[in-house]
Amino acid sequence: MAQSAPGNNAQSAPVSNPPWWRLPIVWLVIGGPALVVVAGLTTVVIAVRNVDPVLDTSAGQVHSAKELPAHKARNHAADPTRAVLDAN
Template structure:
């Protein structure tokens, strides 16, 4: 009969919270969950208000009137976002071909 101790009996049992590899496995997902809860809290409590288009147009007309350009207000149109972005990124002004 073999009386040598087994490898499992030679190593004393350690508590699960004292094993560093366990914190690597559990710590990452736990950190992501905490960060997502904080992000959700910020998004719910500090949401931007929805803008009313009628109020925006009224304020725009008032600003144009203060600048003395009320007669041209019907001709001035806001550019779509992708056109304004592309214009800001390029040095070429639309309508001025070289």
């Protein structure tokens, strides 16, 4: 009796090789980075369309009444003696 090698079975089914776009793993590998690129470009578009205005923070600026407590607290944190002098 002759024994055949394990891989030499003449009655084995033929191996099908589908095209690359039919394999689900390909879409996972391509889809993840593609989704990140689209999300990044969307973020850039939102940031460019909704630019925040630059605030004038010069020293000579007059502060409104509702900004004064924050202004005094900021000055006190920076230089405690200056905040006391500003209060007088």
